Amino acid sequence: MEEAVLCGSPFKLRELFAIMLIFCQLSDAISLWEKYKDSLSEDIRHRVELDIQPENVNSIINEVYNKCLVTIEDTVLSLGGTFLQHYGLPQPSRCEAVLQNKDYLREINYDSNILAQYINFNENLLNNEQSYVYNKILEGIEKNTGKTFFLDAPGGTGKTFVINILLARVRKDHGIALAVASSGIAATLLEGGKTAHSVFKLPLNLTRVETPMCNISKQSNIAQVLKDCKLIVWDECTMAHKGGFEALNRTLKDIRGYNSLMGGVTVLLAGDFRQTLPVIPRGTRADEVKSCLKASYLWPHIQKVALNKNMRVHVKGDTSAGIFAEMLLKIGDGNFPSLEGEITIPSNLCTVVSSLSELTSRIYPDIINIKMKPIEWLCERAILTPKNDKAAEINEILLKAFNEKAVEYKSFDSVIQSDDAVHYPLEFLNTLNPSGLPSHKLILKIGAPIMLLRNLNPPKLCNGTRLQVKALHKNVIEAIVITGCARGDIVLIPRITLIPTDYPFEFKRIQFPIKVCFAMTINKSQGQSLSMAGIDLREECFSHGQFYVACSRVSSASSLVILALKGSTKNTVYKEVLR
Ligand SMILES: Nc1ncnc2c1ncn2[C@@H]1O[C@H](COP(=O)(O)OP(=O)(O)OP(=O)(O)O)[C@@H](O)[C@H]1O
Numbered sequence: 001m002e003e004a005v006l007c008g009s010p011f012k013l014r015e016l017f018a019i020m021l022i023f024c025q026l027s028d029a030i031s032l033w034e035k036y037k038d039s040l041s042e043d044i045r046h047r048v049e050l051d052i053q054p055e056n057v058n059s060i061i062n063e064v065y066n067k068c069l070v071t072i073e074d075t076v077l078s079l080g081g082t083f084l085q086h087y088g089l090p091q092p093s094r095c096e097a098v099l100q101n102k103d104y105l106r107e108i109n110y111d112s113n114i115l116a117q118y119i120n121f122n123e124n125l126l127n128n129e130q131s132y133v134y135n136k137i138l139e140g141i142e143k144n145t146g147k148t149f150f151l152d153a154p155g156g157t158g159k160t161f162v163i164n165i166l167l168a169r170v171r172k173d174h175g176i177a178l179a180v181a182s183s184g185i186a187a188t189l190l191e192g193g194k195t196a197h198s199v200f201k202l203p204l205n206l207t208r209v210e211t212p213m214c215n216i217s218k219q220s221n222i223a224q225v226l227k228d229c230k231l232i233v234w235d236e237c238t239m240a241h242k243g244g245f246e247a248l249n250r251t252l253k254d255i256r257g258y259n260s261l262m263g264g265v266t267v268l269l270a271g272d273f274r275q276t277l278p279v280i281p282r283g284t285r286a287d288e289v290k291s292c293l294k295a296s297y298l299w300p301h302i303q304k305v306a307l308n309k310n311m312r313v314h315v316k317g318d319t320s321a322g323i324f325a326e327m328l329l330k331i332g333d334g335n336f337p338s339l340e341g342e343i344t345i346p347s348n349l350c351t352v353v354s355s356l357s358e359l360t361s362r363i364y365p366d367i368i369n370i371k372m373k374p375i376e377w378l379c380e381r382a383i384l385t386p387k388n389d390k391a392a393e394i395n396e397i398l399l400k401a402f403n404e405k406a407v408e409y410k411s412f413d414s415v416i417q418s419d420d421a422v423h424y425p426l427e428f429l430n431t432l433n434p435s436g437l438p439s440h441k442l443i444l445k446i447g448a449p450i451m452l453l454r455n456l457n458p459p460k461l462c463n464g465t466r467l468q469v470k471a472l473h474k475n476v477i478e479a480i481v482i483t484g485c486a487r488g489d490i491v492l493i494p495r496i497t498l499i500p501t502d503y504p505f506e507f508k509r510i511q512f513p514i515k516v517c518f519a520m521t522i523n524k525s526q527g528q529s530l531s532m533a534g535i536d537l538r539e540e541c542f543s544h545g546q547f548y549v550a551c552s553r554v555s556s557a558s559s560l561v562i563l564a565l566k567g568s569t570k571n572t573v574y575k576e577v578l579r
Pocket residue numbers: 125126127130153154155156157158159160161162311312315
């Protein structure tokens with residue numbers, strides 16, 4: 001073998017080894033294998049290095065050796081020999097899933113050196129409460145105690161900061177740490193983050209199924225990832241329906257073959273119950289409360305940890321930002337002094353204005369020159385409304401406020417079951433405006449900000465990513481990304497088929513998956529940070545946490561303008577969710 005290594009290819013070496021196994025009655029085949037396994041599997045290793053960085057191959061080297069043994073065994077069998085076990089060698093597994101599993105390879109393909117530097121630098125910055133949370137979760141991962149944690153963290157307390165160091169710690173040692181979030185926007189803030197729906201293949205009808213399961217088969221690529229992962233982080237978990245966590249729990253138990261909570265993997269659920277709860281179409285307060293994580297049978301089994309110190313304020317050393325943050329917490333907790341449910345909006349929270357034109361001109365001054373503005377200008381501002389119709393009204397006004405040619409795109413609508421065509425004529429379908437679907441008549445101008453309504457190519461193009469229109473072609477829209485990790489990239493958006501899920505009959509709309517977004521609903525803004533936010537409260541916030549979410553998009557009173565005709569507003573807080 002020693003001579004052959006110098007002159008033969010790995011393929012020829014394996015052939016030689018196979019012949020020796022059958023014909024040479026080797027007394028110690030295992031030692032020979034151990035000594036030359038790297039030479040025997042060199043080409044297989046190179047092939048894996050095409051998919052992941054060379055230094056990361058070591059974390060799956062046993063898979064490489066296994067593949068090598070399989071090919072040796074194939075040759076031995078074809079030469080009339082028998083299984084490798086018979087010769088005192090390890091019996092290879094015929095399931096070589098990992099080497100072909102792109103999802104798996106992506107999850108272990110992090111640069112350990114860069115991660116080590118990142119950890120060294122940032123671990124030292126953790127404050128006391130962050131360190132406590134970090135070490136507690138790390139201990140759970142290292143001792144494999146299989147705990148699920150809930151990290152209660154209001155905005156600015158360093159939740160994302162802590163999570164990213166935890167993810168780096170696991171990945172540095174080639175462990176798998178999955179990062180997901182309930183919304184596409186929140187997912188872009190986590191290293192390697194994706195939406196929970198796309199990773200866990202959560203069923204769409206969570207409200208209607210009693211024992212939901214993730215649509216993941218045990219043989220799939222993602223099942224292998226879930227089987228081996230050491231940490232799952234789910235950010236903005238308070239926005240998600242409890243059925244999603246229950247589905248994940250059942251699926252992990254099944255895939256990992258272990259009947260403890262979440263199949264024994266450490267799970268970190270992070271969020272803030274002061275923010276909006278899962279949206280239940282046509283649901284009541286009780287429906288919303290009943291659908292959140294706290295109402296799940298899993299909740300009593302989850303260990304609670306919290307962050308309280310606002311690091312945005314602390315790092316900047318800005319005392320007025322500190323007062324602002326304290327006020328936000330009082331609003332979020334429902335402890336702001338109120339009279340018959342109405343709170344008087346204080347001047348150190350924001351600037352109060354009394355007309356829509358004042359609100360729009362404060363948030364979008366000099367809109368006439370919108371095409372000349374840098375993308376930062378557009379990305380850092382938005383007007384927020386409790387409901388869609390007011391956002392649509394403001395978008396129409398602001399779209400008319402600058403001189404560019406308006407281009408109209410009409411959708412192609414149709415029912416999915418041909419029998420329904422009699423009951424739901426085309427003209428009727430065109431009038432429908434389900435939330436999350438672009439309208440039948442989409443009017444756009446070059447320079448206008450738009451928002452994606454689907455995850456087209458996460459994390460670059462997610463549901464919620466904002467862009468600015470650059471060119472309006474007949475079948476494609478050219479736009480520059482203004483938020484998220486692809487900021488500054490120019491992308492082309494096609495018309496796609498969109499099917500709303502919460503309609504009593506099925507219909508599809510072929511349209512560009514976008515909306516103009518000078519203004520957007522408060523629920524859509526959750527997870528976005530702004531430097532200038534306007535809130536239109538002509539119609540008041542109607543659901544838990546909306547006012548808190550809207551105000552907490554910015555970090556100081558000078559960045560917030562509120563249109564409140566009476567100077568007061570309703571602050572809806574479901575105290576039962578905060579207990
Ligand atoms: N220990 C720390 N040392 C230095 N900077 C920190 C520390 N913790 C957090 N920060 C910084 O404070 C800011 C807020 O942190 P982060 O974004 O993690 O908070 P968050 O809780 O995720 O807030 P939000 O939910 O509003 O996004 C960030 O700029 C972050 O880098």
